[in-house]
Amino acid sequence: MSTHSKKVADKFCDSCKWLHQSWQTRKYLFDENPSIDSLKKPHYADFFLRLNVILQEYWIQQLAKLHDPAVQYGHKNLSIDYMIDCGQWDAQTKAGLSALRAKMTHFETKLREARNKIISHNDLSTILQMTDFGKFNQGDDVEYFNHLYKFASIVSQRVLGKIFLYDDLVKNDVQFFMSAFERGSIVTRR
Numbered sequence: 001m002s003t004h005s006k007k008v009a010d011k012f013c014d015s016c017k018w019l020h021q022s023w024q025t026r027k028y029l030f031d032e033n034p035s036i037d038s039l040k041k042p043h044y045a046d047f048f049l050r051l052n053v054i055l056q057e058y059w060i061q062q063l064a065k066l067h068d069p070a071v072q073y074g075h076k077n078l079s080i081d082y083m084i085d086c087g088q089w090d091a092q093t094k095a096g097l098s099a100l101r102a103k104m105t106h107f108e109t110k111l112r113e114a115r116n117k118i119i120s121h122n123d124l125s126t127i128l129q130m131t132d133f134g135k136f137n138q139g140d141d142v143e144y145f146n147h148l149y150k151f152a153s154i155v156s157q158r159v160l161g162k163i164f165l166y167d168d169l170v171k172n173d174v175q176f177f178m179s180a181f182e183r184g185s186i187v188t189r190r
Contacts, residue, residue: 025055111136
């Protein structure tokens with residue numbers, strides 16, 4: 001059991017779901033889109049390039065927010081640290097949550113510098129050096145979201161008494177968009 005209110009746990013789980021949806025939107029629209037060439041046509045390429053960058057920066061920012069300290073500058077952050085440190089969990093649950101945090105932090109650390117230097121701030125020396133930040137190995141993101149799922153599941157089951165589920169409709173949403181987009185681009189070529 002935890003001392004977190006149902007409202008806090010519910011809002012935390014919502015944040016986890018939103019992060020996952022944000023990541024999936026970019027993933028299915030750009031990384032795993034079998035019709036990606038449609039987005040690279042001359043009239044659309046610049047727009048979708050910008051959208052790709054915006055979506056990438058957005059989900060990284062959402063992930064970084066989940067890894068903020070529990071308390072920062074006297075303000076509480078609804079974060080993984082807050083959920084662990086301020087929940088007064090039993091020893092076994094706290095140990096399980098802490099182990100998952102350590103696994104997630106491994107991935108988050110790879111993105112932290114990008115967040116701190118480019119996404120949340122316009123660090124001048126970084127901009128002038130054109131340094132790449134936030135690179136990770138293929139599959140590291142998937143592994144991160146599996147750990148986040150387990151973490152949110154523990155919170156949801158212990159505090160809310162219900163199963164935690166990610167929204168699995170994002171892929172369908174992207175497919176519907178691509179279908180309509182491709183139909184529209186055919187019409188405009190006639």
